[in-house]
Structure formats: C-alpha cells, structure tokens
Amino acid sequence: MxxxxxxxxxxxxxxxxxxxxxxxxxxxxxxxxxxxxxxxxxxxxxxxxxxxxxxxxxxxxxxxxxxxxxxxTGRGALEAASMGVDLAEDDVAYRCNLVTIEGGVMEDFNAGHISSGEGAQLLRDLDAVLGEVRFYPGISYRNLMVVPGGEGAATTPPHDIVGQPIEPYLPKGADAGILLRCMEASRAVFADHPANRLRVQAGKLPATQIWPWSGGKRPYxxxxxxxxxxxxxxxxxxxxxxxxxxxxxxxxxxxxxxxxxxxxxxxxxxxxxxxxxxxxxxxxxxxxxxxxxxxxxxxxxxxxxxxxxxxxxxxxxxxxxxxxxxxxxxxxxxxxxxxxxxxxxxxxxxxxxxxxxxxxxxxxxxxxxxxxxxxxxxxxxxxx
Structure with a gap:
C-alpha cells in the first residue's frame, strides 16, 4: 500500500x-x-x-x-534543522519575523509579506551591528535568529497579537535582555533602510523591526x-x-x-x-x-x-x-x-x-x- x-x-x-x-x-x-x-x-x-x-x-x-x-523544544529549532543550521548544545534558535509595528501596535506580522531578498538585506545590515547573535535569512518574513549560550524566553507569536499593543507581549525570562536589545537595534537599522524606502515608495508596508519568538534547543x-x-x-x-x-x-x-x-x-x-x-x-x-x-x-x-x-x-x-x-x-x-x-x-x-x-x-x-x-x-x- x-x-x-x-x-x-x-x-x-x-x-x-x-x-x-x-x-x-x-x-x-x-x-x-x-x-x-x-x-x-x-x-x-x-x-x-x-x-x-x-x-x-x-x-x-x-x-x-x-x-x-x-x-x-521550540519552533525555532525545527526551522533551524530545515535551513541546515547546525545548532551547538548551548544555542537557542528563535523564529525571527520581520514585522510592521506602528504606534506600539502590531500592524502586520509579516511586514506586508516582504520578499526574501528584501528581508536578507535588512538582516545582513542588522547582523553587521550586532555581534552577539547570528541571523539566517529564510523565506519572506520567516527568518532565524540564534543566541549562543541562550537559555530561552517566554515569547508570543506575532500573528496572535495583530492589532494589539505589543508592550504586554514583549519577551520575558532568561534571554529577554538580549532579545530586547536586538529588537531595539533593528528599529534603528530598519528606520531609514533603502529596502524600506523602496517599499514605502511602492505603497507597501515597511519592516519596522524583528520579532523573535518560540526559541528552542536542538531536538531529537x-x-x-x-x-x-x-x-x-x-x-x-x-x-x-x-x-x-x-x-x-x-x-x-x-x-x-x-x-x-x-x-x-x-x-x-x-x-x-x-x-x-x-x-x-x-x-x-x-x-x-x-x-x-x-x-x-x-x-x-x-x-x-x-x-x-x-x-x-x-x-x-x-x-x-x-x-x-x-x-x-x-x-x-x-x-x-x-x-x-x-x-x-x-x-x-x-x-x-x-x-x-x-x-x-x-x-x-x-x-x-x-x-x-x-x-x-x-x-x-x-x-x-
């Protein structure tokens, strides 16, 4: 059969x-x-x-x-396996969305279905200013962020909070500090990024920042x-x-x-x-x-x-x-x-x-x- x-x-x-x-x-x-x-x-x-x-x-x-x-262990670790990312024992892999946040509200969990090429540009330039984590561009808004020596965090999927203020849903727990620093850095890098300028000119939503969620270690x-x-x-x-x-x-x-x-x-x-x-x-x-x-x-x-x-x-x-x-x-x-x-x-x-x-x-x-x-x-x- x-x-x-x-x-x-x-x-x-x-x-x-x-x-x-x-x-x-x-x-x-x-x-x-x-x-x-x-x-x-x-x-x-x-x-x-x-x-x-x-x-x-x-x-x-x-x-x-x-x-x-x-x-x-977490969605991020499963996606790492698909992307061929070999996680070390103490790595925590997070799913890393490119999102649109306006006025502290989750406007769009996928930044207007941003293209893979645009996403890769944004993450490449973010990676250049952040030395403590690793980024792996994926398909469209679906990317990966790896925290070496991570311990995990309580996070919320961005598609669960569309139209809601993000403040109550920011990361909490052991890795919260590094995740929040990376989110803040992404806002600065993305604010006037050429890829976003072109998107806005074309009437598309910009990716205003990253949103890491569902971290996990290598599963079996x-x-x-x-x-x-x-x-x-x-x-x-x-x-x-x-x-x-x-x-x-x-x-x-x-x-x-x-x-x-x-x-x-x-x-x-x-x-x-x-x-x-x-x-x-x-x-x-x-x-x-x-x-x-x-x-x-x-x-x-x-x-x-x-x-x-x-x-x-x-x-x-x-x-x-x-x-x-x-x-x-x-x-x-x-x-x-x-x-x-x-x-x-x-x-x-x-x-x-x-x-x-x-x-x-x-x-x-x-x-x-x-x-x-x-x-x-x-x-x-x-x-x-």
Whole structure:
C-alpha cells in the first residue's frame, strides 16, 4: 500500500455570518474532498494537547506521531534543522519575523509579506551591528535568529497579537535582555533602510523591526522509517515542516513554485506528490495557503485556497493502492485571525465507509472514527 496525508493548514473554521452561517469548508466547492469523505470514513482529530499552545509546530509533530511532550523544544529549532543550521548544545534558535509595528501596535506580522531578498538585506545590515547573535535569512518574513549560550524566553507569536499593543507581549525570562536589545537595534537599522524606502515608495508596508519568538534547543526525533517501517517524504514550502522532516529522516521534496503563500503552485505540489509515491511509501503534502488567508481575516481568500487545493487532489487519486487522508492541522478562524485548539475534521479513503456525505466540520463530527488523538493518527492510518 501507499499512503498520503493531504494537509490544508488552518482549513477548519467556524460558521460565518457572511457565508450564510456555514464554514469556509462547507461553503467551498470541494468535489474531491467530498468524494474522499463520501467513499471513505471521517472523524475528528485532536491535534493540540492541553498543555501546549495551538500552533502548526505542535499540531504537525502530533499528526506525524511525535508526542510534543517528548520531542518539542521550540519552533525555532525545527526551522533551524530545515535551513541546515547546525545548532551547538548551548544555542537557542528563535523564529525571527520581520514585522510592521506602528504606534506600539502590531500592524502586520509579516511586514506586508516582504520578499526574501528584501528581508536578507535588512538582516545582513542588522547582523553587521550586532555581534552577539547570528541571523539566517529564510523565506519572506520567516527568518532565524540564534543566541549562543541562550537559555530561552517566554515569547508570543506575532500573528496572535495583530492589532494589539505589543508592550504586554514583549519577551520575558532568561534571554529577554538580549532579545530586547536586538529588537531595539533593528528599529534603528530598519528606520531609514533603502529596502524600506523602496517599499514605502511602492505603497507597501515597511519592516519596522524583528520579532523573535518560540526559541528552542536542538531536538531529537526518532527516525520515521524506524518508527513505522515505511519510507516517508515531505512536501512543504514552510521551513517548520522541512525541519521536522529532516530531523525524522524523511525525504524533503523541493517543489518549484511552492511559496508557502496564496500564490503557491498547487498543481506542482500534487504532481510531485504523485511522482514521489512511486518510490516512497508515504507522502505528507502540506499547503500553507488556507492558514495565511485565516491570519489575513479574508473569507474570500480562504475559500479560494480550499477550492484550489481541492482542484489538484484529482492528480493524486489515480495512484494505485493508495490510502488517502485529508485534514487541516488546526483551525485558523477568520473571526480571531489566529489558531485555535478545537479538533479538526479528517477523512480517510481506503479504510471502509461510514455514510458521511461531505468533508466538513459538521459531517466529520458524526463519522465512525469519533475523536482521535493526533499522536495515534498515523498508526491508525497504517494499520492493516
């Protein structure tokens, strides 16, 4: 058998008045997902354990069968693995967003989706005036900051506080001093930076400073093949997922045109997934776009992202002897524009049927799988 998880990040949501009291999944035209649900079995998946904040790091680790209580140190360390950054034992790696703050308020957690080239320019010049940390430019606003000899800090994801004053959410704890110094230095360096001047002239938001968050030390994950006896691969444009895959010994499959944003090449991801199933037993195909739309608070973009993902699923369904699972990792409700810990719907094709009529939150709640803990999901999927 071959297995694939098709994961639409943040697809799940709440009923919305502007959609007539239904969720984006219920409103969107999704014939392929609905067929998987109708010809398969459904249930709800608890992806975020009670002791953890809801986020893609915790949720995807759990879905892949890695208990966050045993394997999670912080998102930054997972992204370091994806970027090929070899952390020393006493390094703490922080995710480092480029953000827009105006009047002490978090205006935008991604600085208007700043380009990777612009971000690299800003971080290069910041690195030149800061000798106590290391910066590693990533994709768009998603970058990495490493604190040698760090001890960690209590931080807040910037996408959780859009539109709110930042003062209550500044870093606290052992590394707070160095993080705050770096944030202050970035404000000075970025204030009249050529990259920002050009952005403002083009009517775009400037990156006013860095925002470090979710620091962690080098983690350890059991190898995927040892754990399940299957060769696995990961398709994602997000460093977080690539980092988990590298640490787990999965093949990281690079797809041209995959951006981790609304403009990602959905068709290319599906084609590469189908091709990879010719040599691998399992593929995890992650699509970030619905989550980005949720953070934007855009109903239209979220529905469009869900429909675009559904359109390409047909390219995968022709693979013979295939078990297919479709699900989100967590909800990203339009109303709150951030993650929630509510259970998410899932549908599995190739394991019998249960009478569910469509792939939606409400239909999945009546599915025969009931409520499943995410750390048990792949064992259930792979069971014969």
């Amino acid at each position: 071959k297995y694939i998880v098709i994961l639409g990040d943040g697809m799940a949501d709440e009923p919305l008045e502007e959609l007539g009291g239904v969720t984006p999944l219920e409103y969107a035209r999704t014939p392929n997902m609905d067929w998987i649900a109708r010809e398969g079995r459904c249930g709800l998946l608890q992806t975020v354990p009670d002791a953890f904040e809801p986020g893609s790091d915790i949720a995807n680790l759990s879905i892949l069968g890695y208990d966050p209580a045993e394997s999670y 994950l059991p190898q995927f093949q040892d754990k399940y006896g299957l060769a696995g691969g990961m398709i994602s444009a997000v460093d977080l997922l690539g980092g988990i895959a590298r640490l787990a010994g999965m093949e990281v499959i690079t797809v041209p045109g995959a951006t981790g944003y609304l403009d990602t090449d959905y068709e290319a991801k599906a084609r590469y997934a189908a091709e990879a199933l010719g040599r691998l037993d399992f593929v995890y195909m992650h699509v970030e776009a619905p989550d980005e739309a949720g953070h934007m608070g855009s109903v239209e973009e979220k529905v469009r992202a869900i429909e675009r993902l559904d359109e390409v699923i047909g390219l995968i369904l022709d693979v013979p002897n295939l078990v297919v699972a479709v699900l989100p990792d967590h909800p990203t409700p339009i109303r709150t524009r951030t993650h929630s810990r509510d259970p998410v719907p899932f549908a599995v094709l190739g394991k019998g049927t249960d009478g569910c009529r469509a792939f939606t939150e409400r239909e999945a709640a009546s599915g025969s799988y009931g409520l499943v803990q995410a750390v048990d999901f792949l064992e259930m999927l792979f069971s014969r």
